Every structure is written in C-alpha cells, then in structure tokens.
Amino acid sequence: MSGSFTEQRNELSHLASESCHLRQAFKDDAQRAQRYTTRACGITLDYAKNLINDASWRALQQLAANSNISKLREQMLQGAAINNTEQRAVWHTRLRQQDVTGLMLDGEDIGQQITECRARMAALIDTLHQQQYLGYQGSPITDLIWVGIGGSLLGPQMAVEALTPYHCSPVKLHFAGNIDGAVVSDILNGLHPATTLVVVASKSFGTEETKQNALAIRQWFTEHGADKAAIAHHFWATSSNIAAAAEFGIEQKNILPMWDWVGGRYSLWSAIGLPIALMIGNQQFKQLLAGAEAMDQHFFSAPFSENMPVIMALLGVWYINGHGCQAHALLPYSHYLRLLPSYVQQLDMESNGKSVNRQGHALPYATAPVIWGDAGTNGQHAYHQLLHQSALAVPADFILPLKVKHPLKDQHSRLAAHCFAQTQALMQGKTLAEATAECVAQGMTEQQAAALAPHKVSPGNKPSNTLLLPELSPYYLGALIALYEHKVFCQGAIWQLNSFDQWGVELGKQLSGPIYQALTGNGSNNFDSSTAALIKQFLAAQNSAS
Known part of the structure; x- marks a missing residue:
C-alpha cells in the first residue's frame, strides 16, 4: 500500500x-x-x-x-507535544516505569516528581491500612469516598472491581461520580464524618460534577459539627490547581499532583490510582505498573x-x-x-x-x-x-x-x-442444510423442518x-x-x-450553564422550542412537588 x-x-x-x-x-x-x-x-x-x-x-x-505509528511513537517517548491542540507531551507510559531516575521534561525533573508522588501515596495507604489515620474525633478512618468523573473515576473503579480477590484494605471504598444527587446521598447514608476520608480528583478542581459532589459532602461534614480544621484533615485532593483546592479547604500537604502530560483516560497509573493501591496494597499496585511497563516494552520494540x-x-x-x-x-x-x-x-x-x-x-x-x-x-x-x-x-x-x-x-x-x-x-455458523437436518433429527416432519429451519440459520463468518x-x-x-x-x-x-x-465534550458543558440558570429561575427560557418546552415541563414538576 x-x-x-x-x-x-x-x-x-x-x-x-x-x-x-x-x-x-x-x-x-x-x-x-x-x-x-x-x-x-x-x-x-x-x-x-x-x-x-x-x-x-x-x-x-x-x-x-x-503509517505514522513509528514516528509518533518515538516522538511520544521523547516528550514531544504530540497532543498538538493543547501543546502537551503524552507521557503516561513514564508513570509505570520502575526506574524514573533522571527523567526530564522541559527542564523539570519529572522522575523526582513521580518518585515523590509514589512515596506520598504509599505513606497514606500504609497509614490507612495500619488504622493510624485518626479522624477529628480520634477514631480510625473506616471509609474513603473517591470523588471524580471520567478518567478520574472509570479507570480506578474498573481496576478495583477487576482485582477484588486481591483486596486487603480495612478501609471501605466508595466512588462518587455522577452529579445525580442520589449517588452522594446513597453513599453518605450510614457513614460517619468522623471516620470518613474524602479524596477529590480533578485536574482543574473546577469540573462541575466533581465540585458539586465535593461541596455536598463538605456540607454533610459541617452539618455533623466538623469545623474548618476537621474538614482540612478529612479532605485530600489530586489536582494541578492547588489554589482552587486550597480555597475549598484542603491543605497543600494533602494535595497529590496531576500533570498536563497525563490525560484523564490514561491517569490510573498516577495518583488517580490511589483507590487501586488502597484496595490491593502498595506492592500489588507496583505489579499493576510492572505489567503495563512490560506491554510498553513489547509495543516499543x-x-x-x-x-x-x-x-x-x-x-x-x-x-x-x-x-x-x-x-x-x-x-x-x-x-x-x-x-x-x-x-x-x-x-x-x-x-x-x-x-x-x-x-x-x-x-x-x-x-x-x-x-x-x-x-x-x-x-x-x-x-x-x-x-x-x-x-x-x-x-x-x-x-x-x-x-x-x-x-x-x-x-x-x-x-x-x-x-x-x-x-x-x-x-x-449453521447452514440451512444443517438446521434442517437438526430439526428432522428432533422428530419433525420434513414440512415442519422446512418451516422452522430458516429461523435457526446463523450465517457465520x-x-x-x-x-x-x-x-x-x-x-x-x-x-x-x-x-x-x-x-x-x-x-x-x-x-x-x-x-x-477531547474538545467534543466542551459544547454540552458550555450550554448547560445557561440552561441551569433557567431551571433555577435566574435566567430566561430563551432557547429553541424543544429545549424551552423541556425546561418548562421540568419547572412545572418542581413547582408541583413543592
């Protein structure tokens, strides 16, 4: 070709x-x-x-x-900005390297950053496993709520489920993703703030679903008597927006990094993998990374x-x-x-x-x-x-x-x-002749077999x-x-x-803002006739419910 x-x-x-x-x-x-x-x-x-x-x-x-496979693969390894629309390198494969010594990108010691992140994750997990992380009333943490969506949720949730036989954590894990209020409400039912840790996973710390769920959980803490210091002790984050996380009430020492060179759907190898490591332990998490690194080496060579x-x-x-x-x-x-x-x-x-x-x-x-x-x-x-x-x-x-x-x-x-x-x-598959013979072997007449056999044919191939x-x-x-x-x-x-x-996900986010304003009475219902009618029906239902 x-x-x-x-x-x-x-x-x-x-x-x-x-x-x-x-x-x-x-x-x-x-x-x-x-x-x-x-x-x-x-x-x-x-x-x-x-x-x-x-x-x-x-x-x-x-x-x-x-094709461009070989060239693009080499550019990826070299740290070139192959994510050209966002001018970002694509280095998620580096996160599963066992040896990251001297790994540099744009003048930064990425290897040291990865090593430090791994160490902080491991220390937190060890503390939780040893039941030495005490809540604001002095009791060990028994539950962890992971708040995220998209790549910050799907990867860790899938891997945690897949590795169920390897679970060894005394801490129960709960995933909160969808902005549907039923998700957080169901999770919080039966939990106690004094023994619950919360990790908010959001690169921008502005993703609506994650932020609203985190706010709802923080309000739950407040309603149960937790003060600002208690909330700071019980909330962690993985984010690149340290200022926004701090404004929310999370201390910098409780913020694990996220990097621009790691896309969300490739992030379970980073601090986004904390729920996996929590459930299977640090050593088994290293095995997850080792398996991925082995496939990397196969693909590269x-x-x-x-x-x-x-x-x-x-x-x-x-x-x-x-x-x-x-x-x-x-x-x-x-x-x-x-x-x-x-x-x-x-x-x-x-x-x-x-x-x-x-x-x-x-x-x-x-x-x-x-x-x-x-x-x-x-x-x-x-x-x-x-x-x-x-x-x-x-x-x-x-x-x-x-x-x-x-x-x-x-x-x-x-x-x-x-x-x-x-x-x-x-x-x-199964041919018409085979289906007919099967019907006859089951005691059907030739006429009955001829009528039924076409329905039993599978084309195969x-x-x-x-x-x-x-x-x-x-x-x-x-x-x-x-x-x-x-x-x-x-x-x-x-x-x-x-x-x-993933620019295609942006439009719906942009359009949801004005619609939310209309749904909450803070904006006009000046939309296309279909959207306007849907908003009107939603508002009528809310008014009748109240």
Whole structure:
C-alpha cells in the first residue's frame, strides 16, 4: 500500500470485497490458528477467526509500515507535544516505569516528581491500612469516598472491581461520580464524618460534577459539627490547581499532583490510582505498573508482524474502513472484568471519535467504533442474538483468564466452554442444510423442518479475537490495559488524528450553564422550542412537588 490513508482505504475496501469464508479457511489450512496467534507479556491473542487471508494481512502490515505509528511513537517517548491542540507531551507510559531516575521534561525533573508522588501515596495507604489515620474525633478512618468523573473515576473503579480477590484494605471504598444527587446521598447514608476520608480528583478542581459532589459532602461534614480544621484533615485532593483546592479547604500537604502530560483516560497509573493501591496494597499496585511497563516494552520494540497492539489496531481499521463496521463488542468472560467495556468506551471513543486530522482538516473516512459489551455469559442471553443472526457485522474481543481464585473450578470450565463456543459459533455458523437436518433429527416432519429451519440459520463468518490471560492478577490487568491504550494510539496514528484531546465534550458543558440558570429561575427560557418546552415541563414538576 502506498499514498495517503484515503487511497489506502480504497485498497482496503477492494480487498474486503473479496470473499473470505472462515469455515472453509480453517478446513483448507491446518496451521491457520498457529499462524494467526501471537503472545506478549503472558497474554495470548488468537486472531485466526478474523476475515483475513495472506494477501489482506500483508496489505494491512504494509499499511502499518507506511503509517505514522513509528514516528509518533518515538516522538511520544521523547516528550514531544504530540497532543498538538493543547501543546502537551503524552507521557503516561513514564508513570509505570520502575526506574524514573533522571527523567526530564522541559527542564523539570519529572522522575523526582513521580518518585515523590509514589512515596506520598504509599505513606497514606500504609497509614490507612495500619488504622493510624485518626479522624477529628480520634477514631480510625473506616471509609474513603473517591470523588471524580471520567478518567478520574472509570479507570480506578474498573481496576478495583477487576482485582477484588486481591483486596486487603480495612478501609471501605466508595466512588462518587455522577452529579445525580442520589449517588452522594446513597453513599453518605450510614457513614460517619468522623471516620470518613474524602479524596477529590480533578485536574482543574473546577469540573462541575466533581465540585458539586465535593461541596455536598463538605456540607454533610459541617452539618455533623466538623469545623474548618476537621474538614482540612478529612479532605485530600489530586489536582494541578492547588489554589482552587486550597480555597475549598484542603491543605497543600494533602494535595497529590496531576500533570498536563497525563490525560484523564490514561491517569490510573498516577495518583488517580490511589483507590487501586488502597484496595490491593502498595506492592500489588507496583505489579499493576510492572505489567503495563512490560506491554510498553513489547509495543516499543516488537516488529509490527508480532506486535500485539499493532495487530489489534490493524484489525480494527480493517473492519471500520474496509468492511464498513461501526461497532466493536468487548466481551470479558470474567465477572470481575465487567466494567472493562465501560472503561474502554472512554479510552477508545473519546480518543479517536474525531472527524478532523491533526491539522484540523475534515477526514473523509470513519474512525472510532461504538464500543459496547458486558460480562459473559450474561450477554449470551441478551445481545448475542444480534451478534449471531443480525445482518450487522460486529467484530468482538473475547477475554478469558485461564485460572481463577475462587474454588468453583467446574463452573470456570463451563464459562470457558461458553467463551470458546461463542467464537466458534460466530465463525462457522449453521447452514440451512444443517438446521434442517437438526430439526428432522428432533422428530419433525420434513414440512415442519422446512418451516422452522430458516429461523435457526446463523450465517457465520463473524470475526472475533480471543485474548487469554494466565490469570486476572494486577500484573496481567496492567498489561491488558496498556494493550488497549497502545491499540488506540496506533489507530489514531493510522487515521492521522490527535488521540489525546477531547474538545467534543466542551459544547454540552458550555450550554448547560445557561440552561441551569433557567431551571433555577435566574435566567430566561430563551432557547429553541424543544429545549424551552423541556425546561418548562421540568419547572412545572418542581413547582408541583413543592
């Protein structure tokens, strides 16, 4: 492949139009699974059940070689401002380096800052675990409320859930994200201010949802007799706006740093990972970082033909720009990974859901897919019907830990059987002849079988990846998260866009201000007819309730 991605996309479409029948491909090639399987950091990726052959895979490999991946990757490592619209470096990978000695950026000793932040986090967590952090009435802290939203919430919440078997904290953790008042109200019900610690996670310390939740919790402290000194003792923050945090009432010694070179959706490796470290302990948190660093090293050094993030990125581009797919299913066969699809939604869709390139010119092709999914086997009794029989093509990632901590080993074998069966069924499908024979074997007449069989046909030829983790440990979770980060990075490089800004979230925030004023009687209802009618109905409901 040569020329711009627009020209390359045309070649992808041409290659995709050539028939590829997976059932037949496996019959014809006994080595297909072996050739289309790769391993990195202990994780196995079987991508043999994808709509690729030698010719299309060579073309995709050439696409990677002709892309900006290598150049952009090197610029990222050097600390160049590859987030060009905000003039920021992208250095979240540095946060999981074990050795950060002498790490400099724009004349600042970033390595020292990272080391100091890690030490402060570890000291706080040790104090909490040893029940030596005493509240304003002298009792140990029993509960911690983490207040954040977006990247300040989704990453730590997902990882804390994923690593449940590793929890070792005497302190209970509560996540407050949504501005819906029910969230904070439910959390505070049953807690006691004198034994509750609050951490406010906001880079700007101005994000509306986070600020309003923090204010509501501070008011709760005040209503229970906490004075200014008590509130200062019970509130921590992770923010880059020290002045705003101090104005809120948080002492500088209780403020952990956030850096411009770390985007929110890449921040769980920083002080935003404090809830993870709290729940699994400092040593296991280091293992999470080590797994991510191992995947970094693989991504930075492995040839594209063996590079797991590059392979997954190319397959995604193949389906979006070659086959016209608009969605991608993420299907973890692990109860503890059930929040992973929500996390990857932000990682992928906020990063690459763009319509202009790095220079601001309109892109003539689609970029990020809609990411969705849930834990298996729940999805099999819900949306897998669409995956198997709909005319829509939805590529899917199936993720399975091979070993588990719980004692119900036979149930894990059954779970694995379902996982593997789903990928097989999507690949091979069920023909009309097979469905008819099945009906006859069940005792139906030929007429009955002919009537029912079409409803049992599955076309097959539906693509999927299977990712196998040795176990769902902090190390392998870190590697898995970094894998998806680098996959998104590679796709952004191929599509020639900036994966590290998110200007699309701004408009709704801007418009909500005047609407809030109208809803609270402090502004005019001078909006389009639909919005004005909605505001009028809301106000009527509030007035009738009072």
